[in-house]
Amino acid sequence: MIRSIRARVTLLLMLALLVCVVVFAVGIWIGRKDEAYYRELQRYVESQSELAIRIIMQAEARGPVTVTRDSLVGAQLVPEVASVMEVIPDYLMVLDTAGRAVYVSQKARALPPGDLTSLQESALNSEPGTSARLLTLRSDQIFLAARLENDPTTPIERIVAGSSTNTTEALWLDLLRSMLMLAPIVLVTGGVAAYFIGGVAVRPITTIITELEAITDGRSLHRRLGGADAQGDELARLTSTLNAMIGRLENSFGGLRRFTADASHELKTPLTVLRASIERAMMARRGSNEQMEYLEDALNEVTRMADLVNSLLSLARADEGRFDLVRDVVLLDSMLRDIAETATILGEPNGIAVVMSECEPLTVEGDAPRLRQLLLNLVENAIKYTTVGGTVELSLASENGSAVLTVKDTGMGIAAADLPFIFERFWRADRARSRGSGRGGTGLGLAISQYIAQAHGGTLTAQSRLGRGSTFTLTLPGTVRREQSRPETSPPRVA
Numbered sequence: 468m469i470r471s472i473r474a475r476v477t478l479l480l481m482l483a484l485l486v487c488v489v490v491f492a493v494g495i496w497i498g499r500k501d502e503a504y505y506r507e508l509q510r511y512v513e514s515q516s517e518l519a520i521r522i523i524m525q526a527e528a529r530g531p532v533t534v535t536r537d538s539l540v541g542a543q544l545v546p547e548v549a550s551v552m553e554v555i556p557d558y559l560m561v562l563d564t565a566g567r568a569v570y571v572s573q574k575a576r577a578l579p580p581g582d583l584t585s586l587q588e589s590a591l592n593s594e595p596g597t598s599a600r601l602l603t604l605r606s607d608q609i610f611l612a613a614r615l616e617n618d619p620t621t622p623i624e625r626i627v628a629g630s631s632t633n634t635t636e637a638l639w640l641d642l643l644r645s646m647l648m649l650a651p652i653v654l655v656t657g658g659v660a661a662y663f664i665g666g667v668a669v670r671p672i673t674t675i676i677t678e679l680e681a682i683t684d685g686r687s688l689h690r691r692l693g694g695a696d697a698q699g700d701e702l703a704r705l706t707s708t709l710n711a712m713i714g715r716l717e718n719s720f721g722g723l724r725r726f727t728a729d730a731s732h733e734l735k736t737p738l739t740v741l742r743a744s745i746e747r748a749m750m751a752r753r754g755s756n757e758q759m760e761y762l763e764d765a766l767n768e769v770t771r772m773a774d775l776v777n778s779l780l781s782l783a784r785a786d787e788g789r790f791d792l793v794r795d796v797v798l799l800d801s802m803l804r805d806i807a808e809t810a811t812i813l814g815e816p817n818g819i820a821v822v823m824s825e826c827e828p829l830t831v832e833g834d835a836p837r838l839r840q841l842l843l844n845l846v847e848n849a850i851k852y853t854t855v856g857g858t859v860e861l862s863l864a865s866e867n868g869s870a871v872l873t874v875k876d877t878g879m880g881i882a883a884a885d886l887p888f889i890f891e892r893f894w895r896a897d898r899a900r901s902r903g904s905g906r907g908g909t910g911l912g913l914a915i916s917q918y919i920a921q922a923h924g925g926t927l928t929a930q931s932r933l934g935r936g937s938t939f940t941l942t943l944p945g946t947v948r949r950e951q952s953r954p955e956t957s958p959p960r961v962a
Contacts, residue, residue, distance in 0.1 A: 516628035558629035688717035853878035
């Protein structure tokens with residue numbers, strides 16, 4: 468098996484050249500019997516007979532064209548005319564009124580006696596003025612054309628010219644033989660040219676392979692391949708595609724490193740607290756209040772780690788495309804009222820008011836637990852980062868066949884530089900959102916919420932100004948307005 472592309476290209480080109488030569492040779496060999504070839508040969512024979520008759524007519528204008536030297540042999544062309552007729556190299560026969568041959572060309576005289584007799588009989592039987600016809604002899608195949616001498620004062624009556632098909636056959640054979648002799652030269656020359664061209668074509672690929680081999684691990688992914696600036700070149704397109712792939716790999720490796728570091732950090736803190744709490748509980752007096760407090764702290768950290776692991780598992784499933792949804796009819800207004808009640812309880816310790824400004828009776832097909840998880844994440848974040856005495860406003864409205872759920876708070880807000888990154892995993896805008904402030908979570912809630920929104924074909928966006936609060940908007944398509952069984956009062960104010 469030939470593994471080199473250059474060698475394969477060379478062999479394929481040589482094979483293509485060989486096939487072309489063979490096809491061309493076969494075409495020539497078949498074309499030699501084409502009707503056009505025979506018609507051309509007929510015209511040639513007819514022109515030879517016309518030339519002979521003109522020579523006779525010009526000679527008759529100067530005097531007698533025949534002379535009788537031997538009564539047994541009969542009349543013959545005068546030597547001067549016969550020598551002129553010798554310029555016609557093919558078969559030529561001049562017949563008198565008695566049907567006897569007064570001139571036979573040298574090529575015709577060289578025929579065997581039987582073939583010469585057949586040629587003379589065919590000359591007598593040929594229709595003058597018609598197209599040449601084919602005569603097959605034992606030694607040759609001849610096209611014959613006859614012409615009449617119209618002058619009754621001369622003994623010449625008929626001139627017959629002929630040409631052998633073997634002459635042209637020999638030309639075809641010589642051409643074919645020349646092609647076969649040149650074929651090896653053509654193949655070798657083509658092979659050398661193909662090897663050189665293949666080397667030029669493969670050289671950029673070799674460069675790409677060398678550069679790719681230098682990118683051996685995640686630390687080298689910042690490098691890029693050269694030659695991506697050319698326009699329209701397949702290799703340039705390949706280089707651009709590889710550079711884009713390397714860029715995606717670099718981002719993936721970077722995200723993986725950040726994810727590993729952040730996950731390790733998130734797990735390290737509760738594990739440290741858990742270990743310290745267990746050690747204190749072991750040292751405390753059995754059954755004492757102090758021991759129970761330490762065990763309660765350990766249980767809280769275990770719960771926190773369980774939540775973190777479940778969140779990571781949900782994101783891993785989402786990355787693999789296995790974020791399965793159990794779709795059913797979801798009453799969004801009822802779900803929002805339940806969440807508002809939960810938010811009221813969460814906001815009571817800090818005096819945070821929860822207001823539901825609008826709540827239309829809308830229905831959507833989706834996964835109720837997942838949508839509830841999404842809304843709870845938004846509401847918990849709003850309460851967590853809203854200052855004492857602030858307000859969290861909830862609303863549900865219909866716009867262009869979509870449900871628009873809004874969670875608005877009057878909290879600390881998010882800086883404009885941090886806003887594009889809030890849906891990334893483990894992202895916290897500043898120290899105010901860290902665990903040390905008492906407000907921090909795992910940093911995965913908004914990332915999971917974004918996945919849930921996208922899985923339902925919706926969008927989750929955020930608007931915020933530092934120090935003036937934030938607004939999170941969830942848009943779910945395909946909603947239906949539900950008919951209410953009884954008139955609804957104005958949206959309740961929950962505080």
